[in-house]
Amino acid sequence: MGSRLSFVLVVFFFAATLIVAVYLRDANRHVFYTLQTYKIEQGRLQQELWQKQLRVEGLTNPASISQRLDERTVHEIRQ
């Protein structure tokens, strides 16, 4: 009776260890995957911000302002 109980316990703990190991491995993989996803997302947002900054630069640079002023002057003269 005693040896049978020991056998059941060994099997139980062995199975439990396997399940925990698989769970931890899966959790580790999940955390890593999430971290990488966030890193990519952060990079993407940074790039979007940079892109918008470039667009603003394109609109506010001296050449662009001068061109728009010229266009406005021509428009006003026509009116």
Add this chain to the structure above:
Amino acid sequence: MKSGNDDKEIRIARDASVGGRRELTAIVVIMSLVIVAFFALAGRCYYLQHNLGDHYAEKCIFQQRAYLPLEPQRGAILDSRGRVLAASNQIRTVFAEPRVIKEPKETSTRLAPLLDMGAHEICRLIVDSNNPGCAILKRGATIAECEEARKVHYGIGIQYDWQRQYPMGRLAAHVVGFTSKDNFGLAGIEYTFDRDLRGRGAKHTFLVDVRRRPLGFCLADERDDNEMPIHGAGIILTLDATIQQFTREALLSRYKEFEAEAAVAMVADPHTGEILAMVTLPDFDPTETADTAQTHPELFTNRLLTDQYEPGSIFKPFAAAIALDMKVVNRYETIFCENGNYHGKGFGHIGEYRQGYGDLTVREILKYSSNIGMAKIGQRLGATRLYEGLTLFGFGRKVGIELPGEAEGLLRPVDKWTSYSPTRIPFGQEISVTGLQILRAFCMLANGGRLVHPYIVKSLVRSDGMVVDMKPSTLRIGYVIKPDVARWMVQDALTAVVNDSKGTGAKAKLEKWTVFGKTGTAQIAKPDGLGYLDKAYIASFIAGAPAENPRVVVLISIRRPNVALKKGYTGGTVAAPVAAVILEKTLTYLGVPAKGTAGESAVAQVRPYSEEEDDHSW
């Protein structure tokens, strides 16, 4: 009976002996086979390990790992006030991994509406791809397109690439340059500082599952240390986009009005050598270089650095300054200018551009731009002293600016000069210069005779934030010419060229500031070097302001204005008004006080020239 039994036993024993031998033989054979099989297996194992080990190890690594190349972001190029002239931003590229897509037709059909492409086209890209790991489907895809496409099949991925952008377009195209599609600098600063701008790439290695989803970083291999990429350094130029715009706008208007072949302009600080603006026309759009390279590759030329030409009369102040510095003339004496007809044995005939003159001082020679007066000054100087003086001004050798393609100009060694040379070089013939060389020499006059080194890259900002000062170290001792000579040249002689009503540069006069300058109208030499082209001129004007303490100097050269328009073709007519516009806008922008205002005396660092300080020694 007994004997019969014995025979039987003997027979049984014999049979047993035979059977035992057979069993033994069988065992030996089987064992031998086992041993042979064992050795065969061992041999195979050795063969696999020794000969094919690398192959299988590679296959194993390939199966278990995935690589993510990380391209560095190319550094930005900024003007002196931090405005972006060139920068890279990320674009998304949808790609397929053909080796894992078993049904390309079905995948293509599902992708087509998401990527707004034809299913046939997508299918062809996947099937015909030479690379089983990557077939590019769409560049510059939107976030929504990427997200939807990724869900279609695990063999569809998103890749991030860098795209170079030039927010100011043509404004500083010749200075900034451009890159190839794979982000290698091909012209301008992009080319010269390509290594610094490019940075260093990296590669991340992951352990992946059967569906190639990352499980974790692979740190086993020393080669794949999963470092982050080092982004390229940023470059800050001395160029000011606002002054660049003033310069380009004024020059472009004149270039169009006179239907010129080309035009260049440059603005610099004479004290530090900082280039504030550099314009070459015609120019190009740095975002459309592929088309330009095929149709008009000559547009990429930065003519201020590459074009060598006979400068004409804008060269006169340098020869005159050398003569005054070496005391072969003094500013009070008059030189007889032969009433416009000077000829003699050994130097041929020299005439004047407008009219003949009699006795002229050095100041008047420059004011009226007399060729004969300059020829006589050259004769007094002699070949050796003239050559030495011009060498000190830096003619005949590269300035060494941080831009590619700079020419040396041509100042022949004295032993190759003819008897014509000392009479022709002082008024800008028999010598070739670049615009940059002329500007540098003029800076030396404007800053009181000090050596100056023009530069365009102010500093370099590394990705770790470290700022590297790129300003060239200039020798602050010694003078190219005496400060008094330089000061008189700027504040008296060259001021007269612009501010006297009969001066050739009168069209550059400003009300608020005292402008000094020199006009030049050079003929263009024939390609074979024999004589000059008919009705082909380079109209130039070099100027600075304010004369009391020059803050900026400007060079304008307009090549081959259309003479048939009958609007004029001389430096005073074509180029001087451009310089006036640029100087007025730039000085206002820089906040330089106008003459007669309280602020003017406060900022004056160079003593104004006065009659009392003249020691009459030159």
